[in-house]
Each structure stands twice: as structure tokens, then as C-alpha cells.
Amino acid sequence: MNLGSHLTQCLLSLPPPLTRDLVVEHDLRVPMRDGTVLLADRWRPRSGGDGLPTVLLRIPYGRAGMAVVPMVRPLAERGFQVLIQSTRGTFGSGGVFDPMRHEREDGLDTLDWVIAQPWFGEAMVLYGMSYLGFVQWAVADQLPPQVKAMIPAVSESALSLEFLRADGFSLETPFGWGVMVAGQERRWAVPRQLLGARRVRRAMSELPLNQADFAALGHRSDYIQDVLAHDAGTPRWAELDHRHRVADIAVPVSSVGGWYDIFLPGQLRDHQALVAAGRQARITVGPWSHTSRGVGVTAAGEALGFGLALARGERPPERAPVRLFVMGEETWRDFPSWPPPDCAPRRFHLHPDGVLSTDTAGESAPDRYRYDPADPTPAVGGVRLALGVRGGRVDNSGLEARPDVLTYTTAVLETDVEVIGEVSAEIWFRSDLPHADVFVRLCDVDAKGRSTNVCDGLVGLTGADRTSRATVRLWPTAHRFRLGHRIRVQVSSGAFPRYNRNPGTGEPRATATTLRAGNQEVFHDAEHPSAILLPVCPATQKSDLAGRGLEHGLDISGLDN
Known part of the structure; x- marks a missing residue:
């Protein structure tokens, strides 16, 4: 019995899979236009995997482990093959990890590579949460026709701009994330991060603040220094802002957000831009923070309901464009638009x-x-x-x-x-x-x-x-x-x-x-x-x-x- 498969099924409240017998092909080499090679793993059913719709996830946090497998396994067991790729400069992929700066070019090159593979069928779905959602927005206005849907969760097209506002700098998010990615490839990274959480919180009280990365890490972080020195409106972040691409997205989009998520305002803005441009878009917002289990459960459901149907050339189950969890009432309700009319x-x-x-x-x-x-x-x-x-x-x-x-x-x-x-x-x-x-x-x-x-x-x-x-x-x-x-x-x-x-x-x-x-x-x-x-x-x-x-x-x- 595949215990991991059963645990994931329970964790994500999913129906039984089509198969639990999967094969993983490791370290596929994906060339970029500048000669850099990024590594990817392909998950597929042992029997009949070639030609299935492909889910593409591009991730800076590694291609294995407790945080990754529950994202990938349920999709590969229920009708998809899955390609999960480490972004530039992370977990064996070539180049230097400069957060969010290479995701458009690398993403477009990866799409071209996937479509050219002999195991690729006729359809692809883009999927993932947070950074994995941002990489979707970065390429979304130039998708090949084989891409049938996007499913970004707790993410938006200008990922860093809300917490880098000159009139409201959200220190905790970029600092904590910068510390995390700086040490994520060390041995025993997760226990180290948990044990060091208190030190990270103390470091944010450092004066001057540009010494805080040294207090937390013992060395400088270029990313943390950048976010401290440059506000959202400075040229340093201009290439990370993909808001202007949203209206040109031609594929259906189903996004998942949380009322207590740092990216919610931008995510709702993106949804409104899609609707205003006449695109097919829907959004689900629950009573969640960024890392709540409900985000993953709902996103997986959207991938298997909305995404898989579109990849097969079918109509997804009908539902309202906007589904909201109304707190206080503690129930889900459907609405025709955001914001709802008449409020x-x-x-x-x-x-x-x-x-x-x-x-x-x-x-x-x-x-x-x-x-x-x-x-x-x-x-x-x-x-x-x-x-x-x-x-x-x-x-x-x-x-x-x-x-x-x-x-x-x-x-x-x-x-x-x-x-x-x-x-x-x-x-x-x-x-x-x-x-x-x-x-x-x-x-x-x-x-x-x-x-x-x-x-x-x-x-x-x-x-x-x-x-x-x-x-x-x-x-x-x-x-x-x-x-x-x-x-x-x-x-x-x-x-x-x-x-x-x-x-x-x-x-x-x-x-x-x-x-x-x-x-x-x-x-x-x-x-x-x-x-x-x-x-x-x-x-x-x-x-x-x-x-x-x-x-x-x-x-x-x-x-x-």
C-alpha cells in the first residue's frame, strides 16, 4: 500500500485516484536561451503516461520533500503528467537565483521545450501557489495554444509591490522569505529554519535595518538589501511588475486566495482586469492566510476539476465567477462579480x-x-x-x-x-x-x-x-x-x-x-x-x-x- 498516496488523498480531501503506481524521471535538462540548463522532474503513471495533459510547475524551493510531493502526486494519480522544474539557480538548476527576475524568459523557454517533447500530448495547464503563481503571470500574455488554463493561488502579477510600498513597507514578508531561501539548500534546512525563527524575529529589530540580514544569517543577502533600499515604485522592480500583461491573457484562469493573504489585494485586482478585458476568469477566496491547508486543498480541486476538464477539451462544471467564504456566517456563497453588486x-x-x-x-x-x-x-x-x-x-x-x-x-x-x-x-x-x-x-x-x-x-x-x-x-x-x-x-x-x-x-x-x-x-x-x-x-x-x-x-x- 502506498502510504504517501493515501495520506495525500486524505489531506486534500480527494476521491480515490486512477492509479497509485507512478514513475518519476529525475533531472531532465531544460536549456534556456542563454545556454543555462534548468533541471526538472517528470511524474507520470507507470502505464499510459505519455500523451496525458501536462501540468507545469516552476518552483524555487526544490522538486522533492514534504511541501512538494502533496502538490504533484495527486495530479499525476488523477489524469495528468506533471513536470516540476527548479527555477534558475536553485536545487541543481544552472545560473544564479535572482528572485523573480528571470521568470519570464525562462518560463517561455520552458514552455517551448515541453511542447517539443515526444511524451507531450496536446494540452498543458499552469499551476501553483505563491511564487509558483507569479511565474504563471510572468508568461501569461504569450502562452502557446497548447496551454489551456492557469490556476494561480495566493499570488498576483506584481508579487513584491504590495509589501514594498513606500507608504507601508511590510518588513516581515520579504525579510523572512529572504532568510528562508538563503538557507533552503543547507542540510537539515527545515529544522534549522524552525529553530532559527526566533532569531529572525529579533533580527528585524536591528538598527540600522540593513544589518538585519547579517544578524539572521551571518552574511549579507542581496535580495534583502534590495528590498530595504528600493521602494515599489523604483526602476529596480519594474521588470517584476506584470500587471500590464493581465488583460492580454487568452486562457481561462481560476485563482484561489485567502482573506488573510499578503497578496489578496493584487489577486483581486488581476481578476477584475481579466473580467474587464472579457476573459474567462473565476476566483475563490477562503478564510485563509498564505500557508493555510485550505489553499492547497482548494487549488488541487481546481486543477482536477477546472484544469483537467479544459485540458481534455471539456467544459468545467458550472459555477459562479466569484465564490467567497463569508466569515461570521461561516459559509461559502457565490456572487456574479467582485465586488458584489449592490454592496x-x-x-x-x-x-x-x-x-x-x-x-x-x-x-x-x-x-x-x-x-x-x-x-x-x-x-x-x-x-x-x-x-x-x-x-x-x-x-x-x-x-x-x-x-x-x-x-x-x-x-x-x-x-x-x-x-x-x-x-x-x-x-x-x-x-x-x-x-x-x-x-x-x-x-x-x-x-x-x-x-x-x-x-x-x-x-x-x-x-x-x-x-x-x-x-x-x-x-x-x-x-x-x-x-x-x-x-x-x-x-x-x-x-x-x-x-x-x-x-x-x-x-x-x-x-x-x-x-x-x-x-x-x-x-x-x-x-x-x-x-x-x-x-x-x-x-x-x-x-x-x-x-x-x-x-x-x-x-x-x-x-x-
Whole structure:
């Protein structure tokens, strides 16, 4: 009995395979246009593998091991042959690994090579998560006709640009990933990474930050130095931005994302670009962070349902273009588009004494707190991508007890309030320093008082010592606030180390050595109406909520403002 096959079947909730008897051809040599040779492994059924539809995975993390086999085996057992290739400079492939920079040319050369092989049939599917999704976007506007579908998961066409924003640098993701790939080919790499996770977290507190890679690795990392020195808008990253290719993708695309995934905003943007261009596209978003098991389960299902059908010249099973897990309701729902039609933004205003209300605020003094980057407001759950760190939905009570976190909460809801779509906040803010961050988090407070994070976002301000409106783009979401619950908004000035701590000095993030604490003010009066904008869906708009006697301004008539 093939124990690995049975375990993978159980792990991914799959039906029994067509065969468990597979053959793996190792170290196939794939030549690139510059003479570099990349290595690949071909998985196929022992009998009848030639001519089957081919799944192509291009991966920088190796072609074997516990993380790879569950991606490859179920596909090769259920109707595909699979080619998994190590990207340039990784695990025996020639050249130097310069993350994301060679994936277009190498990907196009690999496609040409696969199609020319005697074992190739007539159809190919591109598949994979994260970096394995990015390599699909990099070639997607120039696919040969033999490619019948793309299935990118927790990925997007401009993979690094969200966490390299000048006004919101997400330190944890690129730093942790840079440390991981720097040591991934050492002996006992995974145990080393697990044991070194605490050291990596300590390293992110180094000053100056351009010494952090040495503290974590004992040597320099060119990739980490790059991300510290160059913001998303600089020419250094221009060739990694494939957004302009999305509208020209001719093959059907089924993407899988998570509400707590770092790449979700870009993934939804890519889906909208495909739809706007008239392409065949669908998307599934679940209650997951980047490495959640549900991502792999759902992506495998899409490969075997959507991808295999198209590769065989068949129609995939019908379903809506958008399938979302609605948190709070804890159920899957189908929608015709993203964002769903008729879910309109409604303003929930910040008030004195920690009140959140649909009424506009009157005259009031600002709320104040002190942000000290030497003791930064921590990241708790949410959008995280780091070893040993829990992302997603968590209890926020400890975070909300800190003096550097303000909270604003509605009265108890007397009916459900459903929020699905893009979320933003407008916070009127002032600091006694010219440089400061504004972090906003939306939470659901249950009947027992437990506060759970729904979505959040951060923006960095220059000229923060002048009263101004900070516009914060939170992560998109689908959440139902249940009757008896309350809606809460947190306002603070950081979420470290997900976002780099703002030193308050304006020094470049790579070389800053001085930390200055800032005294922050949040305004909520008639001239400075701080608010969060929630896309409230029709079932919970005026027709259903009016006249329910909601107190503290939550009479739904306030939602018309």
C-alpha cells in the first residue's frame, strides 16, 4: 500500500485516484536561451503516461520533500503528467537565483521545450501557489495554444509591490522569505529554519535595518538589501511588475486566495482586469492566510476539476465567477462579480468615548496616544507570512489593552450586518513628529466581548505634524457581523514586524538609527469626521434595519449619509 498516496488523498480531501503506481524521471535538462540548463522532474503513471495533459510547475524551493510531493502526486494519480522544474539557480538548476527576475524568459523557454517533447500530448495547464503563481503571470500574455488554463493561488502579477510600498513597507514578508531561501539548500534546512525563527524575529529589530540580514544569517543577502533600499515604485522592480500583461491573457484562469493573504489585494485586482478585458476568469477566496491547508486543498480541486476538464477539451462544471467564504456566517456563497453588486460603502464614524456610530460626530476633543518605536505596537494575527507566527483570526483583547491602541465600538447589533467588498478608512490625524503611520483594523466583538480581527491596513504619512486626513486601504473582506455582536475599529500607529516600525525621523528605512516616540491625535468632530467605510450589502441596508431601535446612532437612517 502506498502510504504517501493515501495520506495525500486524505489531506486534500480527494476521491480515490486512477492509479497509485507512478514513475518519476529525475533531472531532465531544460536549456534556456542563454545556454543555462534548468533541471526538472517528470511524474507520470507507470502505464499510459505519455500523451496525458501536462501540468507545469516552476518552483524555487526544490522538486522533492514534504511541501512538494502533496502538490504533484495527486495530479499525476488523477489524469495528468506533471513536470516540476527548479527555477534558475536553485536545487541543481544552472545560473544564479535572482528572485523573480528571470521568470519570464525562462518560463517561455520552458514552455517551448515541453511542447517539443515526444511524451507531450496536446494540452498543458499552469499551476501553483505563491511564487509558483507569479511565474504563471510572468508568461501569461504569450502562452502557446497548447496551454489551456492557469490556476494561480495566493499570488498576483506584481508579487513584491504590495509589501514594498513606500507608504507601508511590510518588513516581515520579504525579510523572512529572504532568510528562508538563503538557507533552503543547507542540510537539515527545515529544522534549522524552525529553530532559527526566533532569531529572525529579533533580527528585524536591528538598527540600522540593513544589518538585519547579517544578524539572521551571518552574511549579507542581496535580495534583502534590495528590498530595504528600493521602494515599489523604483526602476529596480519594474521588470517584476506584470500587471500590464493581465488583460492580454487568452486562457481561462481560476485563482484561489485567502482573506488573510499578503497578496489578496493584487489577486483581486488581476481578476477584475481579466473580467474587464472579457476573459474567462473565476476566483475563490477562503478564510485563509498564505500557508493555510485550505489553499492547497482548494487549488488541487481546481486543477482536477477546472484544469483537467479544459485540458481534455471539456467544459468545467458550472459555477459562479466569484465564490467567497463569508466569515461570521461561516459559509461559502457565490456572487456574479467582485465586488458584489449592490454592496455600497457606508460610513461608520468615530466618536468620543470609544463610540463607533453611523451618525456624524459633533464637537469633541481629539483622542490621544503615544507611539514609541522602541516598544512598537505589535502585529497580532491577520496578514502574516512567517515561520512560527499565527496569522488569520485571533483574539485581540491583549492588543486592545495597550495604551497605544484606540478602539471605537458600536452598540450591540439588533440585526446582522453583512460587509463584502473593499474596505477603507479616513482618519483625521496629527502627530508631534512629521513622520508617522496610521494603522486601522476592523474587528468583530462577540456577545462575550471577544474581539476578533476581520481586516486591516496601514499608511505612512509625511507631514504628519499637520492635521490631515489619512486614507487607509484595508484588506478586502467578506464578513457578517451577527445580531448580538458589535463592530469595532482599532486605530494605532503600527503592527510590527508585519510593517516596519516608523522611526519618526524620516531617515531611510535601511539606514535609520534613531527612534523617536510620537504623541498622536485622532480627531472626530464635524470638521474632521474620521470614519471607516464598510461595503454594506443589501440584506442589511435600510429596508431591513430601519426602525429596529438601534442605539448610539446605529439607526440605519444614518447609513444614507
